[in-house]
Amino acid sequence: MLNQPSRALKAVAFLILSVWAAAVLYPLLWTFLSALKDNPQFLVNKPWALPETPLLWKHFTYVWQTYNFGSYFMNSVLVTVASSIAAIVLSASTAYVFSRFEFRGSRLLYVAYLSAMMIPLILGLIPLFFLLDDFGLINKLGGLTIVYTAWAIPFGVFVLGGFFKSLPKELEEAAYIDGAGYFRTFFQIMLPMAKSGLVTVTIVNALNNWNEYIMGTVFINDPTQYTLPVGIAIMQAEMQYRTEWGPLFAGLLISMAPVLLMYMFFQRQIVSGLTAGAVK
Amino acid sequence: MSRQLQRKLFIAAFLVPTFLFFSVFVLYPVAKGAHISLFDWSGSSEHMTYVGLDNFKEIVRDPIVWKAIGNDYFLVLGKTIGIVLLATFFAVAVTRLRIRGASFFRIAFFIPNIISIVVIGVLWRFVYNPSIGFLNSFLSLFASEPVNRPWLGEEGTALWSILWPSIWAGIGFYFLLLVAAIMGIPASLYEAAEIDGAKQGRQFWTITLPLVWEQVKVSILHIVMTTLNGSFVMVLLMTEGGPDNSTQVLGSYLYQMGFRQFHMGYAAALGVVILIVSLLTTLVLQRLLRRDTVEYS
Numbered sequence: 370m371l372n373q374p375s376r377a378l379k380a381v382a383f384l385i386l387s388v389w390a391a392a393v394l395y396p397l398l399w400t401f402l403s404a405l406k407d408n409p410q411f412l413v414n415k416p417w418a419l420p421e422t423p424l425l426w427k428h429f430t431y432v433w434q435t436y437n438f439g440s441y442f443m444n445s446v447l448v449t450v451a452s453s454i455a456a457i458v459l460s461a462s463t464a465y466v467f468s469r470f471e472f473r474g475s476r477l478l479y480v481a482y483l484s485a486m487m488i489p490l491i492l493g494l495i496p497l498f499f500l501l502d503d504f505g506l507i508n509k510l511g512g513l514t515i516v517y518t519a520w521a522i523p524f525g526v527f528v529l530g531g532f533f534k535s536l537p538k539e540l541e542e543a544a545y546i547d548g549a550g551y552f553r554t555f556f557q558i559m560l561p562m563a564k565s566g567l568v569t570v571t572i573v574n575a576l577n578n579w580n581e582y583i584m585g586t587v588f589i590n591d592p593t594q595y596t597l598p599v600g601i602a603i604m605q606a607e608m609q610y611r612t613e614w615g616p617l618f619a620g621l622l623i624s625m626a627p628v629l630l631m632y633m634f635f636q637r638q639i640v641s642g643l644t645a646g647a648v649k
Numbered sequence: 650m651s652r653q654l655q656r657k658l659f660i661a662a663f664l665v666p667t668f669l670f671f672s673v674f675v676l677y678p679v680a681k682g683a684h685i686s687l688f689d690w691s692g693s694s695e696h697m698t699y700v701g702l703d704n705f706k707e708i709v710r711d712p713i714v715w716k717a718i719g720n721d722y723f724l725v726l727g728k729t730i731g732i733v734l735l736a737t738f739f740a741v742a743v744t745r746l747r748i749r750g751a752s753f754f755r756i757a758f759f760i761p762n763i764i765s766i767v768v769i770g771v772l773w774r775f776v777y778n779p780s781i782g783f784l785n786s787f788l789s790l791f792a793s794e795p796v797n798r799p800w801l802g803e804e805g806t807a808l809w810s811i812l813w814p815s816i817w818a819g820i821g822f823y824f825l826l827l828v829a830a831i832m833g834i835p836a837s838l839y840e841a842a843e844i845d846g847a848k849q850g851r852q853f854w855t856i857t858l859p860l861v862w863e864q865v866k867v868s869i870l871h872i873v874m875t876t877l878n879g880s881f882v883m884v885l886l887m888t889e890g891g892p893d894n895s896t897q898v899l900g901s902y903l904y905q906m907g908f909r910q911f912h913m914g915y916a917a918a919l920g921v922v923i924l925i926v927s928l929l930t931t932l933v934l935q936r937l938l939r940r941d942t943v944e945y946s
Contacts, residue, residue, distance in 0.1 A: 374746045389758065393817075459667040459670055470660055493682055550659075580764070580766065602767050602771075
């Protein structure tokens with residue numbers, strides 16, 4: 370390289386990026402340390418002080434049991450798993466048809482799915498509430514699952530449509546010549562080839578649904594059916610009457626842990642999946 | 650069974666369930682929302698009176714709506730400037746300046762994007778907590794007496810206090826978009842520039858920026874749209890629109906009107922306004938940002 374960036378420029382840039390990295394990572398560490406403190410430590414010590422010994426690990430079991438985070442956690446798992454599976458089945462099938470078959474109205478239908486990605490959810494929030502109510506699905510995890518699934522379809526159709534298009538057609542054509550039907554060709558030949566795309570979309574959906582708050586808070590008002598984000602928001606609101614900072618931060622950590630674990634293992638898929646949705 | 654029939658059957662089996670689901674739980678509610686906006690309705694079925702465009706006339710006269718639109722655009726502007734400037738700087742630093750730890754920064758900066766908005770809300774509310782929060786404790790180190798400013802409770806600071814977490818939470822995503830874009834630029838262009846003696850600054854303005862302009866544009870449009878459609882969640886979690894509506898945005902006002910005060914017709918009309926505002930803004934912006942996209946030659 371003839372013209373290296375100057376040392377001073379590099380040093381300043383490195384410093385600024387390090388500050389930002391601290392701003393991003395320190396809250397995680399801080400949440401963990403704060404989960405181990407009791408109220409007096411919050412009131413007397415500085416917020417960045419280390420927790421005093423003995424460390425209050427019991428806050429994790431306390432929030433899990435007394436604040437029902439155990440049940441919120443299970444509810445979140447159920448809704449996330451069910452809606453991610455349903456969404457991938459519904460969007461992969463439609464995406465495949467769009468990528469391989471032309472029929473009357475196929476362009477229009479595809480555009481309808483794509484434009485839905487730009488519709489603000491809040492526009493449908495009120496009618497959805499009454500629709501679920503008509504079906505008896507308010508305060509039901511099943512209702513939340515259905516709504517999460519439906520609103521994830523456009524993203525899945527868009528990303529998987531592109532993915533199927535990029536796969537070679539020769540194998541399918543060979544299968545057809547061998548006399549395989551459309552269904553068998555799809556399930557035995559296309560699905561295995563599309564695995565990485567399916568995994569990416571499923572992970573992104575799971576992440577979004579695990580973190581989702583606004584639909585959860587509107588459609589669920591029964592404490593036994595709360596998901597983690599709803600439970601956390603309610604606990605935060607109750608802090609005005611019953612202040613328990615340590616357990617609250619333990620609760621935050623419980624909700625973040627699965628996401629951070631997923632990020633450790635699927636970092637590439639999460640990043641590529643989330644960014645794929647933005648570049649329309 | 651003929652091949653033609655098989656084909657039709659296959660297409661139907663793969664399209665219809667998805668489309669039914671999508672129609673009932675996405676298309677229908679959105680259309681129904683536009684329909685409800687023409688009624689005066691409290692949510693209980695007996696009292697649903699058709700009022701034509703009265704809700705919209707009322708909206709135009711409602712000072713809170715104008716305040717909310719102003720706040721929406723404040724967040725749009727603040728987030729766009731803050732995120733695009735920082736994300737671009739960070740992206741250039743880890744690619745063109747070749748600083749150490751680039752892959753670490755790329756992994757770390759994305760973390761706020763995978764954390765629930767509720768968690769972000771709780772953490773930042775603690776930062777702003779008047780008596781035991783981070784910000785005031787830090788400021789107190791430099792003051793003669795303890796600072797206990799209620800950042801989220803004062804009209805002058807509340808909206809700014811919502812802007813910072815929004816920028817903090819948004820950067821990683823656009824940072825990675827821009828990193829990918831810059832890495833896609835052919836190295837030969839930079840080599841040629843270096844032979845001509847162009848310094849880093851000049852390389853940025855003449856090569857990097859023109860060639861990633863497409864991605865910067867996509868980022869700006871994406872920030873604007875997601876802010877207009879979604880910033881209300883942050884507002885609800887941080888201030889619920891208060892104090893005295895000073896942080897209200899259209900979405901949080903819709904939520905309050907619909908689910909707190911049960912003016913469903915009025916709230917639905919606000920929803921239509923949000924859609925119109927966000928589509929118009931995107932259209933105008935697309936015009937403004939039109940600039941000859943440079944292709945690699």
